[in-house]
Amino acid sequence: MPKIMTSGLNLWYGPFHALKDVNSSFAEKKITAIIGPSGCGKSTLLRVFNRMNDLIEGVRVSGEVSIDGENIVNAGTDLVLLRKKVGMVFQRPNPFPLSIYENIVFGERIHGERIKRDELDASVEMSLKSVLLWDELKDRLNMPALRLSLEQKQRLCIARLIAVKPDVLLMDEPCSTLDPQATARVEELMRELKNSYTIIIVTHNMQQAARVSDDTGFMLLGELIEFGRTEDIFTAPAEKRTEDYITGRYG
Numbered sequence: 001m002p003k004i005m006t007s008g009l010n011l012w013y014g015p016f017h018a019l020k021d022v023n024s025s026f027a028e029k030k031i032t033a034i035i036g037p038s039g040c041g042k043s044t045l046l047r048v049f050n051r052m053n054d055l056i057e058g059v060r061v062s063g064e065v066s067i068d069g070e071n072i073v074n075a076g077t078d079l080v081l082l083r084k085k086v087g088m089v090f091q092r093p094n095p096f097p098l099s100i101y102e103n104i105v106f107g108e109r110i111h112g113e114r115i116k117r118d119e120l121d122a123s124v125e126m127s128l129k130s131v132l133l134w135d136e137l138k139d140r141l142n143m144p145a146l147r148l149s150l151e152q153k154q155r156l157c158i159a160r161l162i163a164v165k166p167d168v169l170l171m172d173e174p175c176s177t178l179d180p181q182a183t184a185r186v187e188e189l190m191r192e193l194k195n196s197y198t199i200i201i202v203t204h205n206m207q208q209a210a211r212v213s214d215d216t217g218f219m220l221l222g223e224l225i226e227f228g229r230t231e232d233i234f235t236a237p238a239e240k241r242t243e244d245y246i247t248g249r250y251g
């Protein structure tokens with residue numbers, strides 16, 4: 001069973017129809033890339049999965065979105081639990097103006113009742129290890145996170161999600177502010193993380209999609225035009241519009 005499925009998903013920003021009858025499925029512990037020109041609805045689709053669009057005035061959603069077989073668009077969904085299970089990393093790394101340590105335990109302090117110091121310490125170590133930052137930072141945990149490099153900040157933002165034990169990691173152009181070397185290292189990290197997490201990445205970088213993802217979806221003007229195994233999408237797309245996009249004919 002896929003980890004996430006959408007069926008007949010539509011979304012409107014006021015009168016604007018931003019997602020049009022999107023039917024998709026995302027495999028567990030795989031990386032799925034969403035590609036497509038600017039404004040086609042990639043970020044909107046990602047935000048459906050943790051109900052972040054709810055924060056935007058005038059948004060209306062119809063259709064079904066299920067995670068682990070449970071429809072998350074209905075009114076009864078516990079949004080705190082959902083956002084713990086489905087974490088999101090953004091284009092610009094956005095650590096809090098707190099220490100490295102406090103950034104990581106922030107979510108646990110919110111979600112947990114009364115967590116003991118040694119449990120928090122263990123969680124900081126586990127989270128930093130899983131993003132390969134522990135050796136680098138273990139002696140500087142009280143340093144302000146804002147002093148880290150961009151790549152370290154982005155890794156820290158991933159560690160901060162991992163600390164609350166999510167299942168799904170949504171990444172919206174997570175490497176777009178990084179240089180090619182840092183990008184390659186974060187891609188390596190993603191391959192490592194997919195052993196434990198279902199990852200959905202939005203990217204403008206088609207080489208990146210081809211390199212890291214197992215499956216790829218191509219969107220255009222709010223529609224999911226084509227969805228399939230990454231190697232098929234990039235070598236033998238079924239749709240002319242997909243081919244035009246990946247060969248650089250538009251956007």
Ligand SMILES: Nc1ncnc2c1ncn2[C@@H]1O[C@H](COP(=O)(O)OP(=O)(O)OP(=O)(O)O)[C@@H](O)[C@H]1O
Pocket residue numbers: 013016018036037038039040041042043044045056
């Ligand atoms: N808060 C909003 N209110 C109204 N319209 C919005 C809002 N957010 C996005 N849109 C519109 O919805 C469409 C899809 O936007 P979205 O940000 O999902 O696209 P995208 O594929 O992520 O683009 P980009 O590659 O530039 O990040 C665009 O036409 C955009 O202008």
Ligand SMILES: [Mg+2]
Pocket residue numbers: 042043044172
């Ligand atoms: Mg976007």
